[in-house]
Amino acid sequence: MAYDILLIEDDANIRSFAATVLQSHGFAVTACETAAQGLKLFNDKRPDLIIVDIGLPDGNGIDVCRMTRTGVGPFVPVIFLTAKGDLQTRLAAFEVGAQDYIQKPFAIEELLARVKVHLKIKESQDELARRNYDLEILHRVQQDLSDMIVHDLKAPLTSIKGTLDVIKSRGLISEEAYKNLLSNAGEAADFMLLMVNDILDIGRSEQRALPVELSSISVETMMEKLKSLFNPSCQRKNVRIVSTVDPQAKTLTTDTNLFFRILVNLTSNAIKFSPKGQDIEIRTSKVNNKTCFSISDRGPGIPPHLKNHIFDKYAVGHTKSAAEASGTGIGLAFCRLAVTTLGGTIFVEDRPGGGSRFAFELEAK
Numbered sequence: 345m346a347y348d349i350l351l352i353e354d355d356a357n358i359r360s361f362a363a364t365v366l367q368s369h370g371f372a373v374t375a376c377e378t379a380a381q382g383l384k385l386f387n388d389k390r391p392d393l394i395i396v397d398i399g400l401p402d403g404n405g406i407d408v409c410r411m412t413r414t415g416v417g418p419f420v421p422v423i424f425l426t427a428k429g430d431l432q433t434r435l436a437a438f439e440v441g442a443q444d445y446i447q448k449p450f451a452i453e454e455l456l457a458r459v460k461v462h463l464k465i466k467e468s469q470d471e472l473a474r475r476n477y478d479l480e481i482l483h484r485v486q487q488d489l490s491d492m493i494v495h496d497l498k499a500p501l502t503s504i505k506g507t508l509d510v511i512k513s514r515g516l517i518s519e520e521a522y523k524n525l526l527s528n529a530g531e532a533a534d535f536m537l538l539m540v541n542d543i544l545d546i547g548r549s550e551q552r553a554l555p556v557e558l559s560s561i562s563v564e565t566m567m568e569k570l571k572s573l574f575n576p577s578c579q580r581k582n583v584r585i586v587s588t589v590d591p592q593a594k595t596l597t598t599d600t601n602l603f604f605r606i607l608v609n610l611t612s613n614a615i616k617f618s619p620k621g622q623d624i625e626i627r628t629s630k631v632n633n634k635t636c637f638s639i640s641d642r643g644p645g646i647p648p649h650l651k652n653h654i655f656d657k658y659a660v661g662h663t664k665s666a667a668e669a670s671g672t673g674i675g676l677a678f679c680r681l682a683v684t685t686l687g688g689t690i691f692v693e694d695r696p697g698g699g700s701r702f703a704f705e706l707e708a709k
């Protein structure tokens with residue numbers, strides 16, 4: 345691709361000679377004779393390099409250079425054409441950000457050589473800027489993915505803590521119940537371990553998205569795991585998780601870990617916002633060729649103006665209690681990202697009779 349050079353020079357002879365030679369060396373040249381035309385062309389065409397004369401009929405090249413240095417956009421080198429021996433002007437030109445100057449009368453070979461050098465430097469700078477931008481995006485994406493995992497460590501950790509509290513406060517319990525509690529805590533710890541490994545993987549690789557590993561899962565088994573995980577919080581709040589699974593929706597091919605994390609987030613919110621003593625309902629149904637999961641509670645619901653934004657990162661709704669106010673708004677952002685990654689859709693609606701119903705649909709495979 346030919347480089348675009350903007351040449352601002354009021355001397356018609358120099359202008360046409362320089363333009364012709366630069367063009368004959370494969371550069372695309374736009375030439376003009378005033379500062380105003382030069383600035384307009386700069387804004388319209390965003391050239392790769394500017395050659396500008398110091399003395400122009402309507403101003404001076406230093407002002408032109410200064411004005412090209414405001415605003416954003418890729419770096420554009422500026423070469424000045426100056427009168428011989430004018431040190432003050434040359435210094436002023438460097439002061440406003442020019443890269444080079446050339447004294448008139450000049451040998452065209454020298455102008456060409458300088459143009460090529462500065463275009464080469466520009467190319468490396470642009471490449472560096474591109475790489476820097478890519479790295480910044482990668483860093484931001486990886487940070488988001490890590491934040492989401494760290495956020496999701498809360499649920500199993502809270503579960504383990506709850507189990508320990510139960511064991512501590514209940515004193516003597518049957519061996520059977522004791523085994524169950526330990527097994528639940530063990531499962532919660534395994535879940536945490538998986539996620540800790542996921543965080544380490546993010547740091548190790550150039551991972552830019554949620555990795556997906558498909559396998560066939562039993563929805564009922566997932567529901568049992570979910571109930572075990574939230575057993576301590578459910579007991580504390582005196583709520584039950586009531587799940588129903590349509591016979592045609594008992595199995596699903598998806599990423600087990602992502603799927604479980606979506607359920608955990610939606611269920612943890614439902615428990616958090618549910619009034620004491622009200623059940624959380626989780627329905628799994630088959631609608632056309634989709635499997636639909638809905639998590640319904642009797643909490644305050646999502647106000648209409650927030651329904652479209654509640655899945656945005658760091659979006660938090662109205663809060664009534666200190667416990668609700670501790671929200672980060674990361675959980676639902678993760679749910680949307682994970683559901684989208686799995687090719688599905690997620691939404692929230694009012695639950696008839698009060699509360700909210702968060703639902704997501706995945707292709708039934």
Ligand SMILES: Nc1ncnc2c1ncn2[C@@H]1O[C@H](COP(=O)(O)OP(=O)(O)OP(=O)(O)O)[C@@H](O)[C@H]1O
Nearest residue numbers: 613614617643645660661662671672673674675676
């Ligand atoms: N079931 C629900 N009932 C009412 N409001 C909800 C419900 N689920 C989510 N929200 C609203 O959506 C906001 C964002 O939820 P999200 O899960 O992303 O973060 P959070 O729950 O605030 O934080 P965290 O998950 O870290 O506790 C919540 O602050 C709350 O206002």
Ligand SMILES: [Mg+2]
Nearest residue numbers: 609613675676
């Ligand atoms: Mg949450």
